[in-house]
Amino acid sequence: MSLLGIYARVLGELGPERRLGLLLAIANIALAGAAFAEPMLFGALIDRLTSLQTAGTRPGWSDINVLLAAWVGFGLFNIAAGVFVALFADRLAHRRRLAVMANYFEHALTLPLAYHTQTHSGRVLKVMLEGTSGMWALWLSFFREHCASFVALFILLPFTLWKNWQLGLVLIFLVVLFGTLTAFVLRKTDKLQSNVEAYHSSLAERASDALGNVPVIQSFTRIEAEVRGLRNTITSLLEAQIPVLTWWAVATVATRASATLTVLSIFVVGTWLLMQGLTTVGEIVTFMGFATMLVGRLEQIVSFVNFIFMQAPKMREFFEVLDTLPAVRDQPGASDAGRLVGAIAFDDVSFSYDGKRAAVADVSFEVRPGETIAIVGSTGSGKSTTLGLLHRAFDPQSGRILADGRDIREISLLSLRRNIGVVFQEPMLFARSIRENLTVGKPDATDAEMMEALDRAQATEVMARQSDGLDTIVG
Numbered sequence: 139m140s141l142l143g144i145y146a147r148v149l150g151e152l153g154p155e156r157r158l159g160l161l162l163a164i165a166n167i168a169l170a171g172a173a174f175a176e177p178m179l180f181g182a183l184i185d186r187l188t189s190l191q192t193a194g195t196r197p198g199w200s201d202i203n204v205l206l207a208a209w210v211g212f213g214l215f216n217i218a219a220g221v222f223v224a225l226f227a228d229r230l231a232h233r234r235r236l237a238v239m240a241n242y243f244e245h246a247l248t249l250p251l252a253y254h255t256q257t258h259s260g261r262v263l264k265v266m267l268e269g270t271s272g273m274w275a276l277w278l279s280f281f282r283e284h285c286a287s288f289v290a291l292f293i294l295l296p297f298t299l300w301k302n303w304q305l306g307l308v309l310i311f312l313v314v315l316f317g318t319l320t321a322f323v324l325r326k327t328d329k330l331q332s333n334v335e336a337y338h339s340s341l342a343e344r345a346s347d348a349l350g351n352v353p354v355i356q357s358f359t360r361i362e363a364e365v366r367g368l369r370n371t372i373t374s375l376l377e378a379q380i381p382v383l384t385w386w387a388v389a390t391v392a393t394r395a396s397a398t399l400t401v402l403s404i405f406v407v408g409t410w411l412l413m414q415g416l417t418t419v420g421e422i423v424t425f426m427g428f429a430t431m432l433v434g435r436l437e438q439i440v441s442f443v444n445f446i447f448m449q450a451p452k453m454r455e456f457f458e459v460l461d462t463l464p465a466v467r468d469q470p471g472a473s474d475a476g477r478l479v480g481a482i483a484f485d486d487v488s489f490s491y492d493g494k495r496a497a498v499a500d501v502s503f504e505v506r507p508g509e510t511i512a513i514v515g516s517t518g519s520g521k522s523t524t525l526g527l528l529h530r531a532f533d534p535q536s537g538r539i540l541a542d543g544r545d546i547r548e549i550s551l552l553s554l555r556r557n558i559g560v561v562f563q564e565p566m567l568f569a570r571s572i573r574e575n576l577t578v579g580k581p582d583a584t585d586a587e588m589m590e591a592l593d594r595a596q597a598t599e600v601m602a603r604q605s606d607g608l609d610t611i612v613g
């Protein structure tokens with residue numbers, strides 16, 4: 139996804155708030171227009187005063203009061219539109235950030251187990267937090283400043299040609315020059331920054347992996363090795379980051395220097411034009427105002443481009459996750475199976491995780507309702523995979539699985555899984571109360587049923603020691 143593509147996609151994520159976004163953009167356009175009006179009014183005032191002076195008349199308030207009133211009017215409008223933009227841009231950005239985060243969370247939970255075993259949870263979480271905060275900052279800065287800056291540069295800049303084409307050309311030339319410089323730096327560093335982001339992701343992965351396995355690390359005295367591993371990643375990350383920073387420092391300094399250069403050029407060319415009788419003092423003043431403003435805008439745009447450029451890989455990762463389709467989905471027309479009797483048949487089922495090595499090959503067996511069976515085999519022989527296929531953690535590449543005579547792919551996922559209880563090989567607990575952990579299996583379980591379940595798991599004694607009973611937090 140290109141930078142522009144990402145930018146458009148992020149703005150597209152405004153979703154139901156697009157109308158407010160549009161209103162803010164319009165307010166920004168008005169603000170950009172008003173910003174141009176001020177130097178024009180100032181220049182017109184100077185011209186009025188100087189022409190009165192050269193005509194030998196003493197200027198009075200009545201000569202300039204219309205221009206002054208217009209100036210005050212634009213000032214007031216600036217304040218009102220500015221308040222509107224600042225207030226609503228903030229709210230919009232906060233609301234959308236949390237809404238997008240909720241969508242991502244839901245989407246990540248529906249992604250297949252195969253995805254989650256390949257992608258570390260630390261990475262999925264990092265991508266969620268960084269992606270959404272990047273988007274938040276982008277929305278905020280777009281609606282607060284950058285929309286107006288783009289309008290100023292791309293629409294109003296050509297308008298200066300109409301005011302005075304010679305001075306307008308000087309301005310356009312300088313803006314194009316610095317724009318090209320920025321684009322050059324951008325090209326140079328695009329790939330480099332993607333590498334940096336890859337290091338950031340593996341940093342998150344490593345750290346959360348280690349923090350999730352503290353008991354193993356401590357009992358095997360691996361602390362030193364883990365820290366060393368993390369430090370190595372940090373060193374590589376910094377090595378990749380520093381050239382990018384240098385290029386951007388060059389771009390920032392060049393843009394600063396351009397402020398002086400632009401104002402000076404306008405003054406020199408303006409004075410020369412004045413000597414030729416091709417302009418007025420007021421026009422020079424107006425263009426000095428334009429120049430200062432445009433350089434300010436250009437600086438903002440450069441820092442904004444720098445910002446989205448740094449954030450782009452994060453958002454790219456975010457959209458990649460969002461665009462990953464769950465492999466296991468309801469087929470069109472999948473129906474609710476209701477309560478299944480429990481006749482299960484595997485019919486020549488094969489499945490491979492990587493498409494190369496079979497995890498389960500040509501498995502066929504039948505289980506009658508009420509029957510208890512055990513699948514026995516050495517480690518890695520495919521027992522867990524077989525059961526995963528039954529509740530559709532993944533679908534077989536060939537063969538089919540029947541429940542009560544129906545292919546399980548024709549049954550809605552929700553109703554299939556409602557009919558199946560899974561006890562995992564490794565215990566997994568949510569860091570929530572015992573009650574909440576037990577209701578994962580049966581949402582409407584009564585306290586008595588929970589106590590019975592605990593009794594069967596021989597956990598009554600442990601329970602008796604908890605002061606908060608079922609509300610004790612575990613995990």
Ligand SMILES: Nc1ncnc2c1ncn2[C@@H]1O[C@H](COP(=O)(O)OP(=O)(O)OP(=O)(O)O)[C@@H](O)[C@H]1O
Nearest residue numbers: 252255491497515516517518519520521522523524
């Ligand atoms: N998420 C995964 N991604 C890729 N390969 C996997 C994945 N899970 C299991 N495998 C591979 O599939 C094969 C079957 O694994 P499975 O976990 O089903 O075996 P198992 O019989 O349950 O083993 P164990 O007795 O150790 O629990 C193994 O070769 C294993 O390496």
Ligand SMILES: [Mg+2]
Nearest residue numbers: 521522523563
């Ligand atoms: Mg297993």
